[in-house]
Amino acid sequence: MMAGRDKIMNHTTSEIEKEISALQSELTIHNHQYHLLDDPLIPDAEYDVKMARLIELESAHPHTSTPDSPTRRVGAPPLEIFETALHAIPMLGLDNAFAPEDVTDFHHRIAKILEINGDEILYTVEPKLDGVAVELKYENGILIQATTRGDGFTGEVITENVRTIRSIPLRLISPPNPVSPFQDDADTRQYNRDVHEQTFSTDKQGGSGLSNYGLPALMEIRGEVILNKKDFAKLNSFRLEKGEPPFANPRNAAAGSLRQLDSRITAARPLSFFAYGIGLVEGGQRMESQAHMLEVLNFHGVPVNPLVKKRVTLSRIMDYYKELEQQRPCLPYEIDGIVIKVDDFYLQNLLGIKSRSPRWAIAWKFQAMEATTTVKEIIVQVGRTGSITPVALLEPVNIGGVTVSRATLHNMDEIQRKDVRVGDRVVIIRAGDVIPKVVNVILSSRSGRELPFKIPSNCPVCKSELHRIQGEAALKCINASCPAQLTERVRHFVSKSAFDVDGIGKKLVAQLVNKGLISSVADLFTIEEDALAALERMGSKSAGNILHALERSKTIDLKRFIYSLGIDHTGESAARLLSEKFKTLEGIMAASREEMEGIEGIGPKTAEAVYGFLENPENRMVISQLLAHGIIPESQSIFHPQETMNAKNAHWENQVQGKTFVLTGTLEKMTRVRAKELLVRAGAKVTGSVSSKTDYLVAGESSGTKLTKAQRLGIKVISQETFMEMLNTDPE
Ligand code: IVH
Numbered sequence: 001m002m003a004g005r006d007k008i009m010n011h012t013t014s015e016i017e018k019e020i021s022a023l024q025s026e027l028t029i030h031n032h033q034y035h036l037l038d039d040p041l042i043p044d045a046e047y048d049v050k051m052a053r054l055i056e057l058e059s060a061h062p063h064t065s066t067p068d069s070p071t072r073r074v075g076a077p078p079l080e081i082f083e084t085a086l087h088a089i090p091m092l093g094l095d096n097a098f099a100p101e102d103v104t105d106f107h108h109r110i111a112k113i114l115e116i117n118g119d120e121i122l123y124t125v126e127p128k129l130d131g132v133a134v135e136l137k138y139e140n141g142i143l144i145q146a147t148t149r150g151d152g153f154t155g156e157v158i159t160e161n162v163r164t165i166r167s168i169p170l171r172l173i174s175p176p177n178p179v180s181p182f183q184d185d186a187d188t189r190q191y192n193r194d195v196h197e198q199t200f201s202t203d204k205q206g207g208s209g210l211s212n213y214g215l216p217a218l219m220e221i222r223g224e225v226i227l228n229k230k231d232f233a234k235l236n237s238f239r240l241e242k243g244e245p246p247f248a249n250p251r252n253a254a255a256g257s258l259r260q261l262d263s264r265i266t267a268a269r270p271l272s273f274f275a276y277g278i279g280l281v282e283g284g285q286r287m288e289s290q291a292h293m294l295e296v297l298n299f300h301g302v303p304v305n306p307l308v309k310k311r312v313t314l315s316r317i318m319d320y321y322k323e324l325e326q327q328r329p330c331l332p333y334e335i336d337g338i339v340i341k342v343d344d345f346y347l348q349n350l351l352g353i354k355s356r357s358p359r360w361a362i363a364w365k366f367q368a369m370e371a372t373t374t375v376k377e378i379i380v381q382v383g384r385t386g387s388i389t390p391v392a393l394l395e396p397v398n399i400g401g402v403t404v405s406r407a408t409l410h411n412m413d414e415i416q417r418k419d420v421r422v423g424d425r426v427v428i429i430r431a432g433d434v435i436p437k438v439v440n441v442i443l444s445s446r447s448g449r450e451l452p453f454k455i456p457s458n459c460p461v462c463k464s465e466l467h468r469i470q471g472e473a474a475l476k477c478i479n480a481s482c483p484a485q486l487t488e489r490v491r492h493f494v495s496k497s498a499f500d501v502d503g504i505g506k507k508l509v510a511q512l513v514n515k516g517l518i519s520s521v522a523d524l525f526t527i528e529e530d531a532l533a534a535l536e537r538m539g540s541k542s543a544g545n546i547l548h549a550l551e552r553s554k555t556i557d558l559k560r561f562i563y564s565l566g567i568d569h570t571g572e573s574a575a576r577l578l579s580e581k582f583k584t585l586e587g588i589m590a591a592s593r594e595e596m597e598g599i600e601g602i603g604p605k606t607a608e609a610v611y612g613f614l615e616n617p618e619n620r621m622v623i624s625q626l627l628a629h630g631i632i633p634e635s636q637s638i639f640h641p642q643e644t645m646n647a648k649n650a651h652w653e654n655q656v657q658g659k660t661f662v663l664t665g666t667l668e669k670m671t672r673v674r675a676k677e678l679l680v681r682a683g684a685k686v687t688g689s690v691s692s693k694t695d696y697l698v699a700g701e702s703s704g705t706k707l708t709k710a711q712r713l714g715i716k717v718i719s720q721e722t723f724m725e726m727l728n729t730d731p732e
Contacts, residue, residue: 016057020064023054027070028171032301035167035272068142068170072163073267081261082156087135088220088280091149093356094339094363100318103340106362107314110342113351113359122311124290124343125320126276128363129305130334131226132255134162135279141172141215141300148258152356161258164267165225173301174215216284221302223275227254228332231270240410241605243473245417248439249429250334274305276339289343311343325366337365369430371404372442373397375422378409378453380460384488384566387474388466390415390453392426392438399430407436411473412455421450459484480618486520487513489566493521497572498564499553503546511535521564522625525550525688551687554631555680558585561633565619568609577601578610585623585633589614627673630662630688632680655726657683662690664707665700667720678727690715698723 030047034040040047051070058065065071097103111118133149146162147155162168227235227250235253236246247253257269275297278287287293291310298304307327309320321338328335342348342360351359377393390409397404407428409415420426420438425445430436458465459477461484466475477485490509494501501524512518517531527550533543556564562585563575570578581599582588588610596607613619661684663672670678675698676686690697690709697703697710697717710717718726 013061016061017064020054020057020061023050023057024066024069027051027054028068028169031070031073031166032169032173036301036303066142067144070170072160072170073166082158082259084150084154085145085147085157086154087147087150087152091133091135091152091155091222091279092353092358093152094361095357096337097340097362097364103317103362103364104314106340110351110360114347119313121347122313122343123317124294124308124310124341125312125317126308126339126341127305127324127331127335128337128339128365129224129226129274129276130249130251130336131224132251132258134158134223134225134258134273136162136168136221136223137279138172138216138219138221140217141174143168143170156259158258160263161260161266162225164263165271165273167272167303169301172215172219173299214285215300216281218280218282219284219300220279220281221275221297222277222279223273223302225254225258225271225273226250226333227257227269227271229334230332235269240414240473243413245414246410248437272333273303275302276305287345289345290341290348291343293345321364328366335366336369337363339363367400369400370439371397371399371428372425373404373428375420375424375426375438378415378420378422380456382459382461382477382482382484382488384485384492385568386477386479386482386485388412388456388459388477389474392420394426394428397428399428399436402430404428404430404436407438409438412475413473415453419452421452423447423450481519483513486518490518490521490524492566493524493564494553495564498560499556500560501546501553502549503542504549507537508535508546520622520625522622522629525554525626525629525631554629554687555685556631556633558583558588558633561585561631562588565613565623567613569603569606570610574602574606574610589620589623627676628688630676630686632676632686634680658685659695660685660687660693662687662694662697662706662710663700664697665703667698667700669720669724675723682727 027047027050030040030042030050034047054069055071058069058071095106097106107118107121110121114121135147135149135155136143137145137147143163144159145157146159146168147157149155163170229250232247232250232253239246247256253269254271257266257271260266275294278293278297281287285296287296289311291308294304294308294310307324309316312320317338317340324335324338340362342351348358348360353359374395375392376395379391379393381389381391383389388411390412392407392409394405394407407426409418409420418438418441420441425442427439427442428436429439455475456466459479459482462477462479462482464477464479464482467478468475479485487509490504490513491506493499494504494509504524512524512527512535515535517527518524527547529540529543529547532538532546533540557579559572559576559579562578563570563572577599578588578591578596581595582591591611593607593611596602596610597604614623656679661679663675663686667675679686687694690706690713692713694710694713694715697706697715698720699707699710699717700720707717
């Protein structure tokens with residue numbers, strides 16, 4: 001920091017001001033490219049360097065920190081309480097439609113008032129975003145105030161918080177030409193790009209490139225602040241980990257994030273925004289319709305939802321509703337219906353408003369994702385890391401087309417906080433993620449006969465005493481050989497993103513564990529076909545398929561291998577980061593906590609969990625058993641194509657490539673792991689057991705049954721020496 005300050009002192013003020021102003025406009029453009037156009041022009045790291053420089057310069061020269069500076073996105077010190085502000089034009093609500101008839105009634109009502117044929121009415125339809133309504137006030141293109149909807153007349157001033165939302169422009173962009181009210185989307189996108197290319201190539205000092213043409217003196221923009229489902233789930237698991245109550249849904253999470261007194265907290269939440277309307281506007285371009293307004297807003301650099309359908313007739317709306325209802329589960333954010341708006345502003349004006357809602361718009365809601373039902377029982381489940389999760393068993397209830405009969409209660413703190421009892425009427429929600437959860441108890445329905453939940457002191461499966469780990473909200477079963485944990489570990493191990501073994505479902509895993517056929521994930525590779533075929537709902541065909549799938553799974557990406565181990569706080573992305581950094585399993589196993597924590601994206605909890613896991617002798621044993629069964633965690637980088645292509649390897653590649661090897665006995669010249677690595681590099685497959693598909697058995701000292709089997713099947717048996725020759729390599 002000192003060095004930076006010295007550097008600043010050496011410049012003349014006007015030079016610094018020039019640099020600040022240049023950085024401000026450059027970073028504004030990068031924000032726009034990244035958040036609006038999804039087309040970043042520079043790498044994130046470069047952006048961070050520029051931003052850090054600007055923060056440094058602005059804090060040394062506070063007068064240069066304008067309200068639209070991109071540095072305002074990082075948050076300001078705590079506010080006392082929120083001020084309130086009157087909306088120049090009240091922020092209205094919407095009437096709801098729940099069935100197609102409600103929509104046709106709405107349509108006929110409008111046709112009647114306007115005395116026109118219904119077919120002549122064009123609507124603009126939009127997703128009804130399930131977030132928080134806000135109003136953004138721009139003066140001469142600069143964001144000067146942001147407010148919540150509040151009671152519709154008065155809202156809370158949340159300007160500092162809203163400034164941290166990356167997709168909200170701090171300064172509007174002015175298009176060089178007025179926007180035609182009848183431009184289609186493709187034109188809009190092309191136009192957008194042209195404007196930005198032009199903006200970026202123009203020197204800001206010489207008159208900014210952002211011409212003022214078309215910018216209104218005042219423009220109030222209304223829209224919805226939302227939090228994506230994924231970020232909502234992340235935020236909640238983070239809160240649970242810290243023992244804080246989770247948010248019920250993404251809308252509450254967005255509202256909670258916006259109402260932070262410290263905008264640095266808001267800045268850390270990845271909120272986003274879509275505009276759907278305007279309030280008071282003075283000057284600028286005259287807007288003719290809802291669709292035209294959305295185009296104008298978009299041209300000013302304001303995000304507009306891409307699923308909007310402009311100027312459509314009633315029959316198209318019916319299809320749109322169905323399409324969006326189908327897309328709903330796949331969308332990154334929550335929507336709870338569609339909003340139908342008469343497109344033409346002139347017609348909107350003729351229709352006017354009722355007390356709290358306009359006559360020209362209606363919200364057609366999707367089936368609610370919430371329902372009320374009764375808690376029949378509360379059970380506890382043991383996760384793969386021993387965490388105890390309480391689950392409410394419910395009177396089955398339909399939520400958004402899915403029958404729900406159980407809902408998570410997260411952890412013991414949550415049950416106590418919500419005071420959920422057996423027999424209670426509760427509100428269940430399916431939101432943000434697919435796991436239904438209990439939102440709250442309907443206390444007014446209590447009869448007094450409900451039974452409070454008693455926190456268990458022992459594991460429901462292995463009966464060992466439960467522990468509460470310091471700093472964690474979850475109660476844990478710390479018995480590493482608890483069958484419930486093993487079941488969950490195995491299920492995780494064979495799952496799609498891990499070993500991806502087809503045919504091993506929940507019931508089969510439970511049988512394998514309960515019958516004592518496996519006591520670790522490594523034992524999966526020792527299961528005999530007969531034993532498997534004898535299990536319930538199995539037969540020799542499915543048993544054969546499963547063994548085949550297990551065999552196929554043995555060559556696995558390093559990142560999947562790490563993920564499959566089911567280490568606490570280590571999801572797919574942490575596993576990928578570790579694999580990329582350390583390249584080999586040995587590398588990861590030899591890494592220190594500090595080295596792991598040094599990776600961007602790996603936090604102290606993950607580093608600690610991975611280090612602790614790999615240090616544990618039982619876990620190391622399972623890993624070496626996996627390797628001994630012929631599992632080869634490959635890292636893309638050690639098996640780099642160039643390496644396989646080099647001259648030395650080319651000779652043996654021919655004899656070895658595509659062949660299937662089995663290694664048995666003790667190899668004197670190198671470890672089996674090393675031998676496997678070399679073989680795989682040369683394009684060979686290494687499996688754990690001899691079959692008719694085996695090409696070579698490499699027999700080390702004291703080879704046993706594998707050798708006998710190979711001889712019986714007439715498979716080529718080769719000595720260590722021949723093997724070395726084939727590899728044409730030094731043991732090192
Ligand atoms: S238009 C006069 N459009 O729904 C029109 N609202 O019940 C007022 N909402 O508070 C709103 N998506 O938070 C409109 N595409 C959309 C919307 C939308 C979500 C919310 C908004 C408003 C509530 C109205």
